[in-house]
Amino acid sequence: MTTLSGVAKTTHRSWLNPSTWHLRTRLVLVAMVLLVAICGAVGLVSYASMDLVFNKQLDMQLAQASGRANVFGRAPSNFPSSGRPDPLEARGQGAGTLNARISGTTVSSSGLIDAGGNRVALSSTDQQVLLSLPRGNLPVDRSLSNGDYRLVAVETPYGDVIVTGLPLADKQSTEASLVWTMVLVSLGGLVLIGLAGTVVIRRTMRPLEQLADVATKVSRLPLDAGEVALGVRVPPSAAHPGTEVGSVGYALNQMLDNVANALEARQQSETKVRQFVADASHELRTPLTAIRGYTELLRMTESFTDDGRKSLARVQSQSERMTTLVEDLLLLARLDEGQPLHVTDVDLTQLVIETVNDEKVMAPDHHWQLRLPDEPISVRGDATQLHQVMANLLSNARKHTDQGTTVVTGVSLSADGSAVVTVTDNGPGIPEDFQRRIFSRFARADAARSGSEGTSGLGLSIVESIVQAHGGNVEVTSRPGRTEFALRLPSMNTGLT
Known part of the structure; x- marks a missing residue:
């Protein structure tokens, strides 16, 4: 802004x-x-x-x-x-x-x-x-x-x-x-x-x-999202319509009142939508679990033709995809509500090594590289959520690049002591117009990057929400032949308590 x-x-x-x-x-x-x-x-x-x-x-x-x-x-x-x-x-x-x-x-x-x-x-x-x-x-x-x-x-x-x-x-x-x-x-x-x-x-x-x-x-107020207390007004001495300047101050106060009402209505609408998404996601978990369970039971106890087995496998894969989408929506709803994190000391270097090794198994056709410091770097945060951040970033690089792409994951300390994690690939890059909305929910640009796996468009939204909940930020820079996601987290001295 x-x-x-x-x-x-x-x-x-x-x-x-x-x-x-x-x-x-x-x-x-x-x-x-x-x-x-x-x-x-x-x-x-x-x-x-x-x-x-x-x-x-x-x-x-x-x-x-x-x-x-x-x-x-x-x-x-x-x-x-x-x-x-x-x-x-x-x-x-x-x-x-x-x-x-x-x-x-x-x-x-x-x-x-x-x-x-x-x-x-x-x-x-x-x-x-x-x-x-x-x-x-x-x-x-x-x-x-x-x-x-x-x-x-x-x-x-x-x-x-x-x-x-x-x-x-x-x-x-x-x-x-x-x-x-x-x-x-x-x-x-x-x-x-x-x-x-x-x-x-x-x-x-x-x-x-x-x-x-x-x-x-x-x-300077963040009016784009969240609950906004628009309590700033022009003082009465400068907001009486009897003079030219007073008329401007009075009009500005009227405009601020209108904006405050609009922001309040927007917040109420967002709250209702988030509550609906949270409730719907929570309610969908039980039937999806049942679908997956009965699908597994059918595969183990019943005999099917080849077409039947393919159809059953399709039902199982779609139920798993639906379960992942529901879990992502539920996580975003919880992050929007500001639920407290389970804060511990997290060895960021070890976390990156483990996540990259998992991706190597899933995508051996990519070249995975690490750039790590001589000494481990630790931060205060939720280990499970930070692991999901790294998994989403690496999965994003895997899904949206061709075979043989080199993905480099680095960990370092910035001049102000913040922990910096970068995920860089030499893929085709991200269009400039899409970079401005890449962290929006359900934002997808599969046509721009040549990956073959479908996505829900929630992965990077989850990354941004988790990083912001940890007091950090995430940025993307991209051009043909080089795309880099860089996230910054507070160090141990300035991190979450």
Whole structure:
């Protein structure tokens, strides 16, 4: 039976494959991605808005500073350039303000006011930047040796150009603080929301985990045979039809109730059938014994023609076959009822030797081989039933293979200390589709294997039932040219008591 745990083992979870992630992990990640996108969008909009506001404020201050510089720096055209007023001397110019006069292609006067109110000259590189400024009232940003500036170049009525600039350092510092504030607040919010979201999602997903746990437990129950106590149910907190998950839990409980009722009905039916088989088998033993006895009496006391003797022999052989079938059915019924075993110490090695020797007498046309350990292997079990297991396995190999087939019987200890008995033949093999039902009752595939003796189809069912009653298991592997039945029994240390 395939279980959820088995599927879990065969499914390799890779973090590179999102389809293998837990649903709660994907929900948390999706929520985090959406929050990151929202925070990023809000941050970009906020930054753009603040940058626009700062630029407007700076442009107003720049327009005022440019107006003061132009009013102070204007002079008639007949004034020599060296005698014209320096716009940097205009009143009201704050720290960091830059002013310059451009006459033609040269900067006649230029400088900026530092934090102490002193004048700082501009470098030649800065002057070249000022000469390349567009004329008009449109402010532009440029990088100078003292930092980034917002500049405007205004022509005077006398042909000169007065350049005014304000530093961008305060604006950039404020915007940087805004960016870091938004990043830190967003990260903190994401961490808090991630933790809170994980807790909320885990609590929300808990009913689904309960459903999966119930389904896993049910999948591990042996529902194919025997009495099954299907007592696993979804808890009431996850099985109320008011929510989607609750509706699934409620439906699952309804399904489990239906399955439990079906299993109970099946068990009752099986019990009745087993009781009928046991009673019928027990009742048939007496008339079959009488038939065999009277047949023997007739053969010894009466005279028959050749045809009469053949018919009487046929009656005797069929009564013996019927007796064997009844005994097998009665044994299976007793095993199904779980009747206690007569447990003793059984020398498994000696048991195999004796059983193989019996088969050698019955089928001398087969090649019988033994592979035994140096030291005897013993198990705890019912010696009579274990002898029947070996007899059935060897008889199965004899009946379903041709003359000259080699049958090898081996006894060994596995790594975990279990006793292992194998019966291997080099016959034609068993069809793969029949291997899946070979231990079922009345399962026969004589057409697939070339034996000549008819069988009831109960031998391997008896083998499996006896081995399972001893706490072991039996398996078959087959291909053309090699068929092996392997049964494992607990060792003396772990066997039946």
